[in-house]
Amino acid sequence: MSDLYALTVIAHGSELPQESLEEVKALLSDKLAVEKYTSKVLSKRAVDFFFKAPNPAEIQKILKDELLTKFPQYDLVFQLESSRKTKKLFIFDMDSTLIYQEVIELIAAYANIEDKVAEITERAMNGELDFNESLAERVQLLKGIDASSIWEELKHKIEITNGAKDLCTALKKLDVVMGVCSGGFIPLAEHVKGQLGLDYAYANVLGTDENLELDGTTIGPIVNGEKKAELLLEIAKNHKIDPKDAVAVGDGANDLKMMSVAGFGIAWNAKPKVQKLAPSCLNTKSLLDVLYILGYNEEEITKLTS
Known part of the structure; x- marks a missing residue:
């Protein structure tokens, strides 16, 4: 049957x-x-x-x-x-998913090179460029930017995606473990983790020199598509969660791998290539609509978010 x-x-x-x-x-x-x-x-x-x-x-x-x-x-x-209602783990991308902006482009704006960085970012998210190479190229363009106060300033500039806070409130009530695995940078990933009540935050670390200026490098492992998938599986293992009960949510080509190892994947207002390859697509104005995908109705959603 x-x-x-x-x-x-x-x-x-x-x-x-x-x-x-x-x-x-x-x-x-x-x-x-x-x-x-x-x-x-x-x-x-x-x-x-x-x-x-x-x-x-x-x-x-x-x-x-x-x-x-x-x-x-x-x-x-x-x-x-x-x-649908057996999900125990949600792993989110950050840039253009949990927040509206691409953080690296916000940093680039300080040096008036936003257009150059944005063009590389777009190609990388469409899967036209290798993520590691594109990250190295963009980070090199940031060399010399004063890093002494930039993270605090950026915390006031980033905008949490509509519906993200309510979605995380609901998932927490459902005892779902949540994390952000970002190809962006750890100071803001930690900030978003705190804002949304997530359990984990992983992202890249930018190198600085003795003058507290960005030195054009990253430190440690790169959080690329492969690493995101590894982290999802690692978190699931640590919590004794079957990966089939995990959901990966993102918008870029570097999110497809973690969607493939999770039980389900949601492409959030994603790039065209990602929409074609992802298990599902959500192109609405609120991340809270993820709860419809999980099978909750309006009355249940109201209770979960209050």
Whole structure:
């Protein structure tokens, strides 16, 4: 007998119009050949459909193609129903995920080289450049910047992503272990950890010289895609959590590896290549919508975030 699967439909706007639901129903019947399904309204913006899926990999492929081409106005997240509320570990990327900015570009602005750094960052996040090489190239451009007060100044400039605090509040109530694994830099990763009540923070360390200026190097292991995956598995092992009960959330190509070793991955307003390769995509305005993916309705979310 086939397992029961859930298809969560999340609107990007303020509500999910009836015509959108009709499109999804047609998608289920015509494209996916689903003969029988049930549905559950989670909110005005989100609905669950449940059905048996003999060929889940084929369905996932069709949904990906439809999502990225025909139905850009909402997200379709397909997963095994029994695994939705068993999540025990969440590992987040930081830049452009838990915060809106790319920290390295904020630092670059101090030396008026933001455009140069941003161009390299964009190519790296799209998977066009090796992350380690791109990081070394960008860090070299930062050489000579006064590091004596920059981190305190940047703490006041970074903006936490909408919904991130409420999501972390809810996950903590659900006894989920949380961490940030960032290709950015540890002072701000630690700051975000404190702001959101996370359990772990890992990121890169910038080298400084005797004048407390950035020396154009990093110190210690680079937190690249491989390292993020290793850290996720290490944290899971330390807490005796099966990796299948872990979720990785990020926006860049260097987040795909940790998504692959976790039980589930969510590409948050991600680069096009990442959207195509990630297990699921969320392109809304609030990270709190992750709770819809986990199967919680509006009433339950209100209780979890209060």
